[in-house]
Amino acid sequence: MVEQATQLLEGVEFTHRWYRQFLQRLLGDGYDFRTFSGELGDGDVALRHDVDLRIDAAVEMAQIEADLGVTSTYCVLLTSPLYNPLEGEHRESLQKIDSLGHEVALHFSTHEYWPAESPPEEADLETRVAEERAILETVVPPTETVSFHRPPSWVLDYDFDGFQNTYGPGFFTDIDYIADSSQRWRDDPPPLEALPETMQILTHPGLWGEEDASFDKRIEMAVSHTCSHASRNARREFMNGGTN
């Protein structure tokens, strides 16, 4: 059984099947799934998801994890070009993720406010983060955790006073950090032969699906999903006898 799972895991496919097997492997190895609210120790894994592309994909991943008794942290953008978390349908999806036992946190894009090469005063950053967290709180109570979107160098390996940074040393440089960004696991898979004692794992739910697909294809799929969602809702709201 273990051998079968190992065979399946060789060569990462960005499918829910592979992801489920990956989680089963971690569970089988005895890892404890932790949040970012405390220090991580031996045998702990902090599992985080940055929702860059699709909230519906996040719900699917959240359900897979809940079925296995795994909890994780879903980090949500307020500044995404692809979804609006305040929209009713998305609000319900985020509440569903919360009700499955996962944490919801802010995914914060500094790029919306400051150029990457000129960092703000720390107090200004904390103010902006607090403002966005307050908005997210109208949807679902977020944790103290904040994950930075496309993190600039000045947020890496640094602890902020106002929130728990997923790129703080205790979750990043002091432990192993294994991220699927741009589907890099295809060339550089998680070290399944010798998984680290303590690690943070980051996945982006929109990069995964029932069938495997390339990174570029996943982006295209997310864009067309957003376009059809906008088209359907805008037509319902403004056309076909709708009032405005």
Ligand SMILES: [Zn+2]
């Ligand atoms: Zn991101």
